C-alpha cells in the first residue's frame with residue numbers, strides 16, 4: 001500500500017503520533033510518507049482568507065473582544081455548510097490520487113478538530129478518484145465530535161472515510177497552568193502511552209490490510225468497569241475544559257522586560273495572528289484557536305494568556321520529554337553497574 005499521512009500539530013504530540021503510525025506501516029512492508037500541512041502550504045494565509053474557528057473562540061471574542069474590528073469567523077458547522085471550491089483561494093495544488101490510503105490527523109481542541117486542519121481539508125481540490133481515508137487524533141480522553149467533523153469535511157472532497165485512530169498521550173494544555181513540569185515523569189508516561197498506541201495502530205492496519213475499503217471497527221476497551229469509570233471522567237472533562245478555555249486561557253499578555261523581540265511567536269502562529277506593535281513587540285488583536293505554541297516556544301517565557309499562565313510551566317514537546325526519560329534511565333543503569 002502507498003500511504004500518506006497529513007497532519008497538523010500544535011505542540012508536537014500529533015506529529016509524534018504520525019511518526020508512530022508511519023513506523024508501523026513501514027514495519028509491515030508498506031510505503032508511508034508523513035507530511036506536516038504547514039510545510040505543504042502557507043497555512044496562515046489559507047486560514048486568514050477564510051477563517052474558521054471553534055465556538056469557544058467566537059464566544060470569547062463576543063464576551064471579551066480583543067479588537068474593535070469585527071472578524072468574520074465561521075464556526076465549524078457553518079464552514080462545512082458553506083464549503084465550496086473557490087479556485088483563486090485554492091493554493092493547494094497537490095493531487096494525491098496516486099496514494100491508496102490517506103490519513104488526516106489533528107489534536108482535539110474543545111472536542112473538535114483544530115480549525116486550521118478543517119480549513120486545510122475544505123480547501124483541498126476534489127480528488128480524481130475516491131480514495132479511502134482515515135482520521136487520527138491525539139487528545140486527553142475526550143474526543144467529542146472530532147471524528148464526525150473529520151468525516152463530514154472529508155466527505156465534501158468525495159473521500160471515503162473508513163475509520164478513525166486515536167490516542168491520549170499528555171495533556172499539553174495543563175502544563176501551562178502547573179508551576180512545574182517533571183520532564184522525566186512525563187517522558188516515562190509518553191513511553192508507556194506509546195506502547196498502547198503501537199498496539200492500537202497495529203490492530204487498525206491489520207483490519208485495513210484484510211479489507212482496504214471496508215469500515216474499520218475501532219479498537220475500544222471492552223471492559224465494563226472502565227466504561228463506567230469513563231462516564232464521570234468525560235462529564236468532568238466536558239465542563240472542565242470548557243471552563244478552562246473560557247475563564248483561564250484567554251487573552252494575550254506580554255512582559256516587555258522579558259521579551260527579546262526574537263519573533264519566534266510571530267513565526268510560529270499557524271493562524272498568522274501575531275503581529276508587531278509600533279515598538280516591535282508582539283501583539284495579537286483577535287482570539288485564536290489557543291494551540292499554545294507561541295506560549296510554549298517563547299524562549300524567555302515573556303508571553304502569558306491570563307494570570308493563571310504567568311510564570312507557569314511550559315510544554316517542551318515530546319522529543320525533549322523522551323530524551324529526559326532516556327537520559328534518566330541511562331544514568332541509573334550506569335550507577336547500578338558501578339555499584340555492583
Ligand SMILES: Cc1cc2nc3c(=O)[nH]c(=O)nc-3n(C[C@H](O)[C@H](O)[C@H](O)COP(=O)(O)O)c2cc1C
Pocket residue numbers: 008009010011012013014015106107108109110111112138139140141142143169170171172173241245289290291292
Ligand atoms: C485549546 C486546547 C483544547 C483542548 N481540548 C481538548 C478536548 O476537548 N479534549 C481532549 O481530550 N483534549 C483536549 N486538549 C488536549 C490536546 O488535544 C492534546 O494535548 C493533544 O495531544 C495536543 O496535540 P498537539 O501537541 O499535536 O497539539 C486540548 C488542548 C488545547 C491546547
Ligand code: SF4
Pocket residue numbers: 254258259260261262263264265266282297298299300301302303
Ligand atoms: S517569542 Fe517571546 S521573546 Fe520572542 S518575540 Fe515573542 S514574546 Fe518576545
Ligand code: SF4
Pocket residue numbers: 268269270271272273274284288289290291292293294295
Ligand atoms: S496566537 Fe499562539 S496560541 Fe494562538 S493560534 Fe497563534 S500560536 Fe497558537
